[in-house]
Amino acid sequence: MREITLSQAVNEAIAEEMRRDETVFLMGEDVAEAGTPFKITSGLVEEFGTSRVIDTPISEPGFVGLAVGAAMTGTRPLVDLMFGDFLFLVMDQLCNQAAKTHYMSGGKLKVPMVLRTNLGATRRSAAQHSQSLHALVAHIPGLRVALPSSAYEAKGLLKTAIRDDNPVVIFEDKLMYQDKAPVPEEEYLLPFGQANILREGRDVTLIGTSSMVQVCLKAAGLLEAQGISAEVIDPRTIVPLDEATILDSVRKTSRAVVVDEGHRSYGVTAEIAARISEKAFYHLDAPVLRFGAMDVPVPFSPALEDLTVATPDQVAEAAARLCRGEMFHAA
Amino acid sequence: MAKAKTNTDDYLRMYRQMVRIRAFEDQANQLYLSAKMPGLTHMYSGQEAVAVGICEALTPQDHITSTHRGHGHCVAKGAEFKPMFCELLGKAEGYCRGKGGSMHIADQSNGNLGANAIVGGSMGIATGAALSHKMLGDGQVTVCFFGDGATAQGLWYEVMNMAALWKLPVIYACENNGYSEYTRTEEIAAGSITARAEAFGIESFSIDGQDVLAVNRLAQDLVARCRKGEGPFFIELKTYRYHGHHVGDINRDYYRSKEEEAEWKKSRDPITGFGTWLQSEGIVSSDDLVAINDEVRADAEAAVKYALDSAYPDGSEVDMHVYSDTEHALA
Ligand SMILES: Cc1ncc(C[n+]2csc(CCOP(=O)(O)OP(=O)(O)O)c2C)c(N)n1
Ligand SMILES: [Mg+2]
Numbered sequence: 001m002r003e004i005t006l007s008q009a010v011n012e013a014i015a016e017e018m019r020r021d022e023t024v025f026l027m028g029e030d031v032a033e034a035g036t037p038f039k040i041t042s043g044l045v046e047e048f049g050t051s052r053v054i055d056t057p058i059s060e061p062g063f064v065g066l067a068v069g070a071a072m073t074g075t076r077p078l079v080d081l082m083f084g085d086f087l088f089l090v091m092d093q094l095c096n097q098a099a100k101t102h103y104m105s106g107g108k109l110k111v112p113m114v115l116r117t118n119l120g121a122t123r124r125s126a127a128q129h130s131q132s133l134h135a136l137v138a139h140i141p142g143l144r145v146a147l148p149s150s151a152y153e154a155k156g157l158l159k160t161a162i163r164d165d166n167p168v169v170i171f172e173d174k175l176m177y178q179d180k181a182p183v184p185e186e187e188y189l190l191p192f193g194q195a196n197i198l199r200e201g202r203d204v205t206l207i208g209t210s211s212m213v214q215v216c217l218k219a220a221g222l223l224e225a226q227g228i229s230a231e232v233i234d235p236r237t238i239v240p241l242d243e244a245t246i247l248d249s250v251r252k253t254s255r256a257v258v259v260d261e262g263h264r265s266y267g268v269t270a271e272i273a274a275r276i277s278e279k280a281f282y283h284l285d286a287p288v289l290r291f292g293a294m295d296v297p298v299p300f301s302p303a304l305e306d307l308t309v310a311t312p313d314q315v316a317e318a319a320a321r322l323c324r325g326e327m328f329h330a331a
Numbered sequence: 332m333a334k335a336k337t338n339t340d341d342y343l344r345m346y347r348q349m350v351r352i353r354a355f356e357d358q359a360n361q362l363y364l365s366a367k368m369p370g371l372t373h374m375y376s377g378q379e380a381v382a383v384g385i386c387e388a389l390t391p392q393d394h395i396t397s398t399h400r401g402h403g404h405c406v407a408k409g410a411e412f413k414p415m416f417c418e419l420l421g422k423a424e425g426y427c428r429g430k431g432g433s434m435h436i437a438d439q440s441n442g443n444l445g446a447n448a449i450v451g452g453s454m455g456i457a458t459g460a461a462l463s464h465k466m467l468g469d470g471q472v473t474v475c476f477f478g479d480g481a482t483a484q485g486l487w488y489e490v491m492n493m494a495a496l497w498k499l500p501v502i503y504a505c506e507n508n509g510y511s512e513y514t515r516t517e518e519i520a521a522g523s524i525t526a527r528a529e530a531f532g533i534e535s536f537s538i539d540g541q542d543v544l545a546v547n548r549l550a551q552d553l554v555a556r557c558r559k560g561e562g563p564f565f566i567e568l569k570t571y572r573y574h575g576h577h578v579g580d581i582n583r584d585y586y587r588s589k590e591e592e593a594e595w596k597k598s599r600d601p602i603t604g605f606g607t608w609l610q611s612e613g614i615v616s617s618d619d620l621v622a623i624n625d626e627v628r629a630d631a632e633a634a635v636k637y638a639l640d641s642a643y644p645d646g647s648e649v650d651m652h653v654y655s656d657t658e659h660a661l662a
Contacts, residue, residue, distance in 0.1 A: 065458065069460040072459070072463075
């Protein structure tokens with residue numbers, strides 16, 4: 001199968017959906033001729049014109065608000081939010097307006113919009129361009145949240161997001177934009193709420209999201225060398241969450257480590273660990289362990305920044321200790 | 332008063348719509364005072380000429396966005412009493428199946444995109460609806476209602492900029508009732524409000540919001556110009572709310588005097604003023620007006636009774652309408 005970058009996969013998904021449905025349009029800062037700072041949307045304005053690939057002023061609450069209203073009235077906006085960190089600017093439009101309109105209208109109004117943005121540290125971009133804020137929106141009922149972990153997921157999930165009649169926030173890992181993965185030439189969609197089992201195993205389940213899927217896969221490789229068989233699961237979407245696949249796996253392996261790049265406290269790892277504890281407690285042989293971004297603003301210095309994100313070694317080490325029974329009385 | 336419409340039916344409809352709003356609010360106030368209404372509500376009484384003058388210039392397909400003080404816009408845009416009172420009381424037959432209540436009340440089938448409990452929260456939605464209509468080329472116009480207090484929200488300046496850049500068919504209608512909550516407008520608004528819109532190159536108007544014909548004449552003109560692609564526009568409508576900020580704001584001498592309230596009611600009431608004009612033009616007799624008033628009041632009373640007797644939504648509806656394609660989000 002051909003291999004393309006995550007950035008190309010996103011571009012293809014947008015182009016295919018815009019060709020399929022002429023009510024789909026793209027807007028954001030520098031999405032047209034510039035193709036965004038990450039060069040993801042290059043070429044789209046040439047094909048679809050400036051009425052469907054719209055450069056906006058630097059007004060994040062404004063253009064997200066426009067997207068909400070446009071989505072309610074017959075078009076399907078795809079909004080590019082240049083950095084996930086800018087979510088804080090658009091919270092009212094996204095969480096008070098988009099997320100609640102369908103519910104507050106008793107099901108009469110729909111908001112089929114997609115907010116594409118990114119996450120991920122270690123790009124040496126400091127505290128306001130490095131956050132992974134997906135837990136923030138996953139907390140709000142009415143929004144769906146997708147976390148593609150490769151070019152393949154990025155394309156399939158984005159196409160599904162664009163066709164979804166609900167507001168969807170999709171976070172790409174900005175460090176993976178140039179990473180290649182096999183992506184079929186033929187059209188495909190990836191359903192929301194269906195986790196992907198990347199690797200089967202018996203002894204421990206590693207649940208990783210987005211950027212952390214690769215970390216979990218590498219950890220599984222390290223564990224294999226020690227004779228430990230790790231299963232690796234990528235939920236692909238955290239809202240909806242494919243709880244069944246995770247629970248089935250944990251019931252089989254009796255151990256789980258959850259790895260996500262959002263801050264460790266009050267986030268995605270806590271949610272998944274809690275569900276495992278609630279629903280598979282008697283199958284567990286050890287406490288559920290969690291790795292998230294360190295609870296500090298993301299520092300600039302490489303010497304510091306690299307300490308804030310989980311590594312394959314750390315994950316493998318923790319999983320191995322779980323399997324050896326060393327974590328029963330973890331401090 | 333200016334002659335905006337020459338058709339007697341149209342005049343009578345405008346008169347009746349204003350009376351309907353007043354009657355709705357009087358009943359809503361009674362429901363609150365007799366502790367039959369859950370929560371609080373913001374009365375529109377006094378401002379009727381704004382909602383009616385503008386909405387009478389729109390087709391049912393044209394969109395509006397409304398505010399926390401939204402009953403008037405809802406009635407003026409074509410809503411019926413029964414589902415409105417049901418919504419106010421949280422009943423299943425409400426326009427939003429009881430999920431929205433007073434602050435989110437809307438008859439969506441008549442182009443009302445919702446009342447909004449975030450001050451200024453719908454400015455993006457209205458502008459986005461206008462963007463949709465421009466893209467779809469359907470000639471529809473969107474009116475964004477908001478109060479003087481909402482002009483302090485940054486969102487307005489972001490979306491006016493885009494509306495002006497992209498020549499969107501949207502009319503920003505600021506109902507300046509002199510107060511935001513318990514604070515006089517002069518204390519929160521520097522300079523001139525119209526000048527703010529003019530700074531974006533938006534043609535702006537400031538008119539007497541108590542004169543339904545003047546409002547309607549301007550609205551008809553601007554709506555027609557919007558349909559020809561000459562929008563956006565801004566209108567400041569000088570008006571007054573008769574009740575407190577909300578129904579519970581009863582002792583309000585500390586921020587405005589009883590004399591001021593009495594003066595507006597006595598000499599600037601939009602309904603009395605229009606009724607007097609209708610009689611002086613020989614269009615109706617005082618008996619005709621009394622008959623309209625009586626009929627509308629009886630309708631409102633019957634609708635209240637209907638709503639009081641009607642059923643609450645079944646508890647199973649609580650997780651419906653969270654997502655448009657999932658019957659029960661938590662099933
Ligand atoms: C963002 C936000 N801030 C504050 C409030 C509380 N609040 C509700 S109505 C209101 C005053 C609004 O004044 P104005 O826009 O003039 O509308 P009016 O009530 O006069 O109709 C305030 C401050 C709110 N609902 N939303
Ligand atoms: Mg006001």
